[in-house]
Amino acid sequence: MMQTLLEPKMIMTILLMGTIVYITYLTKRSATASDYFVGGRSFGWFTNGSAIGGDYLSAATFLGIAGLTFQLGYDGAYYAFCFSIGLTLLAIFVAGPLRRFGAYTVADFLAYRFHSKRARLAAVAVVLAISGFYAAPQLLGAAQILSMFFGTSYEFGIIFTCAVMIFYVGIGGMKGTTLNQALELWIRLGAFILMVIAAIYGGLHYDKILAGISEFKGVIGDTAQYAKDGKDVSFDGTSWTGTGNYFPTFWQTVSMTIGLSLGTIGLPHILLRFYTNPSAKAARKSALMAIAIASVFFFFAVYLGAVGRSIFLSGTAEPQVMKDLVAGGNNMVIPSTAQALGGEWLLGLVIAGAFAAIFSNLSGLFIASSGALAHDLYATFVRKNNISERERVIAGKVSIVILGILYGTLGLMVKNASIGHLVALAFTVAASTFTPIFILGIWWRGMTEKGAIAGLVIGLLASMYMIFFTSTLPEFLQFKIPGLVTVPLGFLSVYIVSKLDRKVPADVNDFMRKVHSKESEAA
Amino acid sequence: MANEYTEYDYVAAGTIDVSELPPLDPETNKIMKDEFSTGFKLSLLYYAFIFAIPILNWFAPEFMFSRIWGGMTYSWFLTGIVAMAMAFIIAYIHTALYEKRLQKYQSSNGSSFGKSEGRDIG
Numbered sequence: 001m002m003q004t005l006l007e008p009k010m011i012m013t014i015l016l017m018g019t020i021v022y023i024t025y026l027t028k029r030s031a032t033a034s035d036y037f038v039g040g041r042s043f044g045w046f047t048n049g050s051a052i053g054g055d056y057l058s059a060a061t062f063l064g065i066a067g068l069t070f071q072l073g074y075d076g077a078y079y080a081f082c083f084s085i086g087l088t089l090l091a092i093f094v095a096g097p098l099r100r101f102g103a104y105t106v107a108d109f110l111a112y113r114f115h116s117k118r119a120r121l122a123a124v125a126v127v128l129a130i131s132g133f134y135a136a137p138q139l140l141g142a143a144q145i146l147s148m149f150f151g152t153s154y155e156f157g158i159i160f161t162c163a164v165m166i167f168y169v170g171i172g173g174m175k176g177t178t179l180n181q182a183l184e185l186w187i188r189l190g191a192f193i194l195m196v197i198a199a200i201y202g203g204l205h206y207d208k209i210l211a212g213i214s215e216f217k218g219v220i221g222d223t224a225q226y227a228k229d230g231k232d233v234s235f236d237g238t239s240w241t242g243t244g245n246y247f248p249t250f251w252q253t254v255s256m257t258i259g260l261s262l263g264t265i266g267l268p269h270i271l272l273r274f275y276t277n278p279s280a281k282a283a284r285k286s287a288l289m290a291i292a293i294a295s296v297f298f299f300f301a302v303y304l305g306a307v308g309r310s311i312f313l314s315g316t317a318e319p320q321v322m323k324d325l326v327a328g329g330n331n332m333v334i335p336s337t338a339q340a341l342g343g344e345w346l347l348g349l350v351i352a353g354a355f356a357a358i359f360s361n362l363s364g365l366f367i368a369s370s371g372a373l374a375h376d377l378y379a380t381f382v383r384k385n386n387i388s389e390r391e392r393v394i395a396g397k398v399s400i401v402i403l404g405i406l407y408g409t410l411g412l413m414v415k416n417a418s419i420g421h422l423v424a425l426a427f428t429v430a431a432s433t434f435t436p437i438f439i440l441g442i443w444w445r446g447m448t449e450k451g452a453i454a455g456l457v458i459g460l461l462a463s464m465y466m467i468f469f470t471s472t473l474p475e476f477l478q479f480k481i482p483g484l485v486t487v488p489l490g491f492l493s494v495y496i497v498s499k500l501d502r503k504v505p506a507d508v509n510d511f512m513r514k515v516h517s518k519e520s521e522a523a
Numbered sequence: 524m525a526n527e528y529t530e531y532d533y534v535a536a537g538t539i540d541v542s543e544l545p546p547l548d549p550e551t552n553k554i555m556k557d558e559f560s561t562g563f564k565l566s567l568l569y570y571a572f573i574f575a576i577p578i579l580n581w582f583a584p585e586f587m588f589s590r591i592w593g594g595m596t597y598s599w600f601l602t603g604i605v606a607m608a609m610a611f612i613i614a615y616i617h618t619a620l621y622e623k624r625l626q627k628y629q630s631s632n633g634s635s636f637g638k639s640e641g642r643d644i645g
Contacts, residue, residue, distance in 0.1 A: 077603045078577075084607055085573060088614045092562040096621075207593020214594045241596065242588055243580045250581040257573060281625075284618050291614045295607040302603040443559055446541050503538035513551045516558065518628050 008348030009149055016187065016352045020164070020359070023179050024172040033392035037104040037371050038174055038275045045282045047182050049289025052273045053189075054181035056087065056264070056290065057297050058134075058361035059141040059354055060423045062188050065298065066337070067330025069305025070312075073213075073240030075247060076305060080298040082257050086264020087294055091287035094265055097442045097515040098274045099283035105371035106268045106434065111380075113441050114449035114505055120376055122456045126433045127268045127372040129460060130426050131365045132410055134267070137422035138365070139411030142358045144331060149351055154415055162408040164359060169366040170400040173393070174276060177363045184356030185293065191338070191346070191353040192300040198341035199307045206303060209310035214241040221315045226326035233326060235313065252479060259483020263427030266434030269364035272371065308337040331419075366403055373399035424481045425467050432459035432486035436494050442515060445508050451498030459490035554628075561620050569613045576601055 034041065043051070061083065068076030101109060107123035110116065143157025152160070169177055219232040227233055239245060247253045264270060277283040311317050312325045317340045324336040338350040374395035379387045387395070414422065433456050440447045440455075466473065466482035477485060498504075505511070546552070579587045580598055587598040 074599060074602070077599065081576070081602045081606045084610045085569070088569065088610045089566065091614045092566060092617050205593070207595045210594030210596075210599065211590075212594065241594070241599065242584070243577075243598070250577060253577045253581070254574070257577065261573070284621065288611075288614050288618050291611050295611045299604060299607040443555070445544060445547070448538075448541075502541045504541050504544055506537045506539045509545065509547050509551075512547060512555065516551055516554050518554060518625055518632075 045285035050182035052290035053293035054185035066305035082260035085261035188353035255484035266430030455494035
C-alpha cells in the first residue's frame with residue numbers, strides 16, 4: 001500500500017487533487033448568480049485566457065492528437081490543424097459582441113435577441129445535446145485512464161470522475177472552475193514542455209525523426225509478443241508521411257475542415273467563458289491568449305506524436321513502453337513517450353496532466369449545462385423569473401448534482417463507443433446549430449425568431465442523422481465529419497426561414513447598438 | 524465595466540416586418556461595417572491559406588510531399604508548424620486593428636463616451 005502511494009504517478013495525482021480541493025475551498029462562497037454562473041465577471045485576460053485554453057484543450061487533445069499523429073501520421077497532424085482554426089474565428093466574429101451582451105448563459109442570447117421563450121427552450125435542448133455528446137467521451141477517457149494506471153473498473157472511473165465534478169463545480173461555481181481550469185492548463189502544458197525539452201535533448205529533432213520514419217518500411221522487431229494476432233507490427237513510412245490514411249478523399253478532408261474549424265464557435269462551454277471577462281476588450285485579449293496557448297499546444301502534440309512513432313520504430317524503448325505502444329491504443333502514446341523520455345516522474349506528471357485535461361473540460365461542460373438547467377429552465381420557466389439571487393445559486397448547485405447523475409449514466413452507456421466519434425459529433429452539432437445562430441444573430445438584423453429555431457432544429461437533426469445513420473445515405477454523402485453538408489444547411493435554414501418569415505424584433509436596432517457599441521470598452 | 528445583464532420582457536418589443544425596420548444609427552452602422560469588413564477580409568485570407576493545404580495535398584502531392592529539410596515536407600511544415608503560428612497571427616492582427624479603431628473612436632467621441640441609449644439593460 002505504502003509503495004503504491006509513493007509511486008510518482010500517485011504522488012502527482014494526489015497533489016493535483018489536493019490543489020483542486022484547496023482552490024474549491026477558497027472559492028466556495030458564491031453570494032450572487034453572477035458569482036456562481038459567470039464568476040462575478042472578474043477574471044482578467046491571463047486567467048480567463050488560460051481557462052479558455054483549459055476548457056478547449058480536453059483530454060481528446062492532450063492525449064488524442066499525439067495518438068492520432070502516431071497512428072495516422074500526416075492525417076493525424078491535419079486533425080490538430082483543424083482544431084487550431086476555431087478559436088481564431090471565434091475571436092474575430094463573436095468574442096467581443098458576446099461579452100458586450102453580457103448574460104449568464106448561451107440561451108440568454110437567443111431569448112434576449114428575440115424576446116422568445118421558444119428560442120430559449122430550443123437553445124437549452126441544443127446546449128444539453130452538445131454538452132452531453134462532449135461529456136460522454138471525456139468520462140469514457142477518464143475511466144480508461146484510471147483503469148490503465150490505477151487498475152480501477154470502468155464503472156468506478158465514471159462514478160469517481162462525476163463525484164469530483166459535483167464537488168468542485170457545485171461548490172466552487174464559475175470562480176472555482178475558472179481558477180482550477182487555468183491551473184490545470186499549465187500542468188499539462190508544463191508536461192508537454194518538459195517532454196519536448198527531453199526529446200530535443202535526446203537528439204530527436206523534428207527533421208531527423210521525420211526522415212527516419214518516412215524511410216522505414218517493414219516490420220518492427222520484438223512486437224509480436226504484445227500484438228493480438230501474435231505477429232510483428234508492420235509499418236510503411238511513406239504512407240504515414242503522406243495523406244489519405246484516414247480521410248480517403250479530398251471532399252472528406254474539406255468536410256472535416258469545415259466541421260471542426262466552425263465547431264468551436266458553437267461550443268457552449270467556450271462561449272460562456274467570454275461572459276466572465278470584465279469587458280469586451282479583456283474578452284478579446286483572453287481569446288488571443290487562449291489562441292497562443294492552443295497553437296503552442298497543438299504544435300507540441302503533433303511533434304510528440306512523431307517522437308512517439310520514432311521511439312517505437314527504433315525498438316530501443318523499455319519492454320513496458322513497447323507493450324503499451326502496441327497494445328495500449330492511441331491514448332497511451334503520450335504516457336508511453338513520457339516514460340521513455342523522462343522515466344516515472346515525467347509519466348506521473350503526464351497522468352496528472354491527463355486528469356487535469358478531463359476535469360478542466362468536464363467542469364466547463366458542467367457549468368454551461370448547469371446554467372441551461374438552473375437559469376434557463378428552472379428560473380425562467382418554472383419560477384417565471386420570480387426567484388432570489390440565493391435561490392438561483394442553490395438551483396445551480398442542485399443542477400450540478402442532476403448533471404452528475406445524467407452524465408454519469410451517459411458515460412456508463414458509451415463504454416464501447418469511439419471517443420473521436422463522439423467528439424466529432426459534438427463539434428458537428430455545434431458548427432451546424434449555434435455557429436450560424438451566433439454569427440447571423442450578431443451581424444444580420446434580418447434574422448427572425450422562426451429562422452433561429454429552424455436553424456437550431458434542422459442543424460441538430462441533420463448532423464445527428466448524418467453521423468448515426470451514415471450507412472443509410474448515398475455514398476457521396478457518407479462523411480466521417482459531415483460539416484460540408486450540415487453547416488451550410490444550418491446557415492441556409494436560418495436565412496431562408498427568416499426571409500420567408502420577415503418578422504424581426506421591433507427593437508433589433510437597440511440590440512445591435514448594445515452588442516457592437518464601443519462604449520463598454522473602457523473598462 | 525460593461526452593462527450588467529438584467530431580466531427582460533418577452534413580449535414588450537413585438538415584431539415588425541423587416542421592410543419597416545428603420546435604418547441603424549450612422550455610428551452603430553459604421554462600427555458594424557468596419558468590424559465585419561475587417562473580420563471578413565481576415566477570415567477570407569485565413570481560409571485561403573487553410574484550403575490551399577488540402578487542395579495542394581490532393582492535386583500537387585509531388586510538390587507538397589517533397590522534402591524541405593531532413594524529413595520535413597512542405598505539407599507537414601505548413602500543417603504542423605506554419606498553421607499553428609497562422610492562427611495566432613490572424614487573431615493578433617485582428618486585435619491590433621481593433622485597438623487602433625477603438626483609439627480613433629475614443630478620441631473622436633471623447634465628449635459622448637460612456638453614454639448609453641436605446642435598449643438599456645444595465
